Amino acid sequence: MSDYAVTIGLEVHAQLLTNTKMFCGCKASYGAAHNSLTCPVCMGLPGALPMPNRRAIEMAVKVGLATGSTITRATKFDRKNYFYPDLPKGYQISQFDKPICAGGSMEIRGLFGVKRVGITRIHLEEDAGKSQHGDDDGTLIDLNRCGVPLIEIVSEPDMSSPEEAYAYLMEIRRLVRWLEVCDGNLEEGSLRCDANISVAPEGERGVPVEIKNLNSFHGVEKAIRYEIERQSEVVRNGGKISRMTLLWDSDKGETRVMRTKEAAHDYRYFPEPDLVELSISDQMMAEAHEASPEYPWVRRERYVGIGVKPDDADVLTAEKEFGEYFEEVFAGCNNEAPRAVRWVIGEALRWRKELGGGERFVVSAYATAEVAGLEASGKISGLAAKTVYEEMARTGRSDPAMIVKEKGLEQVSDTGALEAVITKIIEDNPKEVERYRGGDMKLKGFFVGQVMKAMGGKADPKATGEILGRLLG
Ligand code: ZN
Ligand code: MN
Numbered sequence: 524m525s526d527y528a529v530t531i532g533l534e535v536h537a538q539l540l541t542n543t544k545m546f547c548g549c550k551a552s553y554g555a556a557h558n559s560l561t562c563p564v565c566m567g568l569p570g571a572l573p574m575p576n577r578r579a580i581e582m583a584v585k586v587g588l589a590t591g592s593t594i595t596r597a598t599k600f601d602r603k604n605y606f607y608p609d610l611p612k613g614y615q616i617s618q619f620d621k622p623i624c625a626g627g628s629m630e631i632r633g634l635f636g637v638k639r640v641g642i643t644r645i646h647l648e649e650d651a652g653k654s655q656h657g658d659d660d661g662t663l664i665d666l667n668r669c670g671v672p673l674i675e676i677v678s679e680p681d682m683s684s685p686e687e688a689y690a691y692l693m694e695i696r697r698l699v700r701w702l703e704v705c706d707g708n709l710e711e712g713s714l715r716c717d718a719n720i721s722v723a724p725e726g727e728r729g730v731p732v733e734i735k736n737l738n739s740f741h742g743v744e745k746a747i748r749y750e751i752e753r754q755s756e757v758v759r760n761g762g763k764i765s766r767m768t769l770l771w772d773s774d775k776g777e778t779r780v781m782r783t784k785e786a787a788h789d790y791r792y793f794p795e796p797d798l799v800e801l802s803i804s805d806q807m808m809a810e811a812h813e814a815s816p817e818y819p820w821v822r823r824e825r826y827v828g829i830g831v832k833p834d835d836a837d838v839l840t841a842e843k844e845f846g847e848y849f850e851e852v853f854a855g856c857n858n859e860a861p862r863a864v865r866w867v868i869g870e871a872l873r874w875r876k877e878l879g880g881g882e883r884f885v886v887s888a889y890a891t892a893e894v895a896g897l898e899a900s901g902k903i904s905g906l907a908a909k910t911v912y913e914e915m916a917r918t919g920r921s922d923p924a925m926i927v928k929e930k931g932l933e934q935v936s937d938t939g940a941l942e943a944v945i946t947k948i949i950e951d952n953p954k955e956v957e958r959y960r961g962g963d964m965k966l967k968g969f970f971v972g973q974v975m976k977a978m979g980g981k982a983d984p985k986a987t988g989e990i991l992g993r994l995l996g
Contacts, residue, residue: 526755527722527723527724527725527754527755527758528683528722528723528724528725528726528727528729529683529684529720529721529722529751530680530681530682530683530720530721530729530731531680531682531683531684531685531687531688531718531719531720531747532677532678532679532680532681532682532718532719532731533677533678533682533688533691533692533716533717533718533719533743534675534676534677534678534716534717534718534719535675535676535678535692535695535714535715535716536650536673536674536675536676536714536715536716537586537673537674537675537676537695537699537704537705537707537713537714538551538650538671538672538673538705538706538712538713538714539551539578539579539582539583539671539672539673539674539704539705540582540703540704540705540706541576541578541579541582541672542578543576544560544565544576544649544669544670544671544672545573545575545576545579545616545647545648545649545650545670545671545672545673546564546565546573546574546575546576546616546649546670547562547564547565547571547573547574547670548562549561549562549564549565549670551670551671551672552667553711553713555667557663557665557667558664558665558666558667559667560666560667561666561667561669564670565649565666565669565670566611566666566669567610567611567612567613572797573616573795573797573798575600575798575801576672579647579672580623580647580801580803580807581807581810581811581814582672582674582702582704583623583624583645583646583647583674584623584624584803584807584808584811585702585704585811585814585815586624586645586674586676586698586699586702586704587623587624587627587645588811588812588815589698589702589815589818590624590627590628590629590642590645590676590698591627591628592624592625592626592627592642592644592645593624593625593626593627594623594624594803594808595621595622595623595624595625595803596802596803597621597800597801597802597803598618598621598622598623598800598801598802598803599618599621599794599795599798599800599801600616600617600618600647600794600795600798600801601616601617601618601619601620601792601793601794601795602614602615602616602617602792602793602794602795603615603616603617603619603648603790603792604790604791604792605788605790607651607654608654608662608664609651609652609653609654609664609665609666609669610651610652610669611652611666611669615648615649615651616648616649616795616798617646617647617648617649617675617792618646618647618648619792620792622644622645622646622647623645623646623647623803624642624644624645624646625643625644625645626641626642626643626644627641627642627645628640628641628642629642629691629694629695629698630694630820631687631690631691631694632690632837633686633687633689633690634686635684635686635687635690638681638682638687639681640678640679640681640682640687640691641678641679641681642676642677642678642679643677643678643679644677645674645675645676645677646674646675646677647672647673647674648672648673648674648675649669649670649671649672649673650668650669650670650671650672650673651668651669652664652665652666652667652668652669653665653667653668674704674705676695678691680719680721680731685743685744685745685747685748685751686744688718688743688744688747689740689741689743689744692716692740692743693740695714696709696714697819697841697842698818698819699714700842700843701816701818701819701842701843702815702816709738709739709740710738710739712738715737715738716737716738716743717733717734717735717737718733718734718737718743718746718747718750719731719732719733719734720732720734720747720750720751720754721754721764722751722754722755722758722764723758723764724758729754729764730763730764730765730766731766732750732754732764732766732767732768732769733767733768733769734746734747734750734768734769734770734771734778735768735769735770735771735781736770736771736772737771738773739773742771742773745773745776746771746773746778749771749776749777749778750769750778753778765783765784766783766784767780767781767782767783767784768780768781768782769781816843819840819843820840822840822846823836823837823839823840826839826840826846826849826860829853829858829860830860830861831860831864832864835864835868838868838872839864839867839868845867845872847888848867848871848884848888849863849864849867849888851888851889851892852866852867852871852888852891852892852895854892855888855889855891855892855893855895855896856892856895856896856899857899862895862899863892863895866891866892866894866895867891870886870891870909870912870916871884871886871888871891874886874912874913874916877916878916878917885915885916885919886912886915886916886921887921889921890915890921890922890923891912893923893924894908894911894912894915894923895908897911897923897924897927901934901936901983901985902927902933902934903927903932903933903934904932904934904980904981904984906980907927907930907932907934907980907981910930910932911923911926911927911930911932914926914930931981932981933981934981934982934983935978935981935982935983935986936983936985936986938986938990941974941978941982941983941986941987941990942990942994944974944977944978944982945970945974945987945990945991945994946994947977948970948973948974948977949970949994949995952970952973955969955970956995959995960995960996967991967995970991970995971984971987971988971991974987974991975987
């Protein structure tokens with residue numbers, strides 16, 4: 524899309540799923556009555572002192588370990604000073620020169636292939652409040668979000684297309700959800716993304732332009748594509764890119780200037796005097812290791828190792844819960860991967876999407892494995908198995924054997940009954956029998972079809988084949 528060298532780096536803020544805020548005991552939750560979750564500390568009243576939240580620190584360490592970052596064992600907090608109505612203290616407690624994690628990376632995949640994106644740093648900070656710009660009432664301030672813990676994950680400028688940026692953001696989202704440190708909801712703002720983009724002729728250094736306000740996954744992709752086009756146009760016309768910050772307007776599908784370089788902030792960082800340096804103990808490191816689940820990329824390789832196709836392994840590791848479900852079905856399927864995959868992806872995940880709103884499985888893994896077993900043993904046909912499954916999905920029942928009985932779906936493998944039916948079919952179709960005996964073997968399918976029709980699809984295919992072969996000679 525561009526003839527120039529494109530570099531993209533992302534800064535992702537993730538709201539941590541702690542019960543309380545970063546430096547006080549107020550509840551950190553979304554959707555409460557305005558300004559109801561506040562205290563002197565998070566409102567920045569004089570004399571109030573911050574106290575760090577241990578859970579938030581542990582969560583940051585977990586993300587650091589997962590991304591292969593170095594954990595800064597002697598870390599500290601700093602003040603980032605700026606004035607804004609939703610920041611009552613006049614500064615944000617953040618981390619400047621000693622972020623809690625540094626030097627990690629993350630692998631991303633897509634149509635562009637496989638790529639490793641460096642993670643420069645991950646630091647802890649507190650969120651600001653929320654300004655609500657009304658039409659008539661002016662601007663209202665809600666301080667409930669003030670002081671909610673965040674990690675800011677800063678990538679290296681290693682991405683070179685909107686697709687890569689999108690894949691990276693999705694990967695961050697999967698990871699923070701997988702580690703249960705953030706719910707990953709972009710629309711509610713628990714995950715927020717800013718992008719730095721530069722376009723320059725091959726071999727030259729570009730000037731990064733920042734875009735803020737990217738509040739949907741496809742918005743990120745669109746905004747970056749738009750900005751690459753804009754900068755390419757400037758470069759093509761011999762112009763110069765100037766350093767600035769843009770806001771993405773998702774309604775109009777364009778960026779607008781938020782501030783130029785002249786108005787750039789000087790945050791006057793300095794060490795937070797109300798907090799001592801923080802040391803990450805060996806014990807905390809050990810606990811974070813202990814509390815870390817099998818990572819999604821490790822699990823993916825393990826699934827491929829047991830015979831799951833790579834594409835299917837991607838689907839099964841999209842969310843941690845999928846894998847837990849899959850493994851239960853896999854065990855119930857005699858450890859036969861293709862069969863378990865077929866049931867989990869083809870049925871369980873499909874019905875989860877259709878009837879569970881994509882949020883929950885509507886049939887338990889146990890019941891899924893049971894239906895798979897009924898089919899594998901030949902008790903019911905593949906078609907009947909799907910019927911049983913749909914019945915469970917729609918009604919919430921979890922007794923497949925009973926459904927089979929009620930609906931009369933057992934396959935008939937009783938040779939006597941089958942022989943009677945097949946004998947009659949042979950009598951009724953003398954011409955086909957003659958042609959078959961004359962060498963037209965394709966007619967075997969015709970006879971199987973007739974048997975299935977006569978038996979309402981419940982004839983055991985194996986027994987049917989044997990008897991047909993014998994009686995037709
Ligand atoms: Zn508070
Ligand atoms: Mn930040």
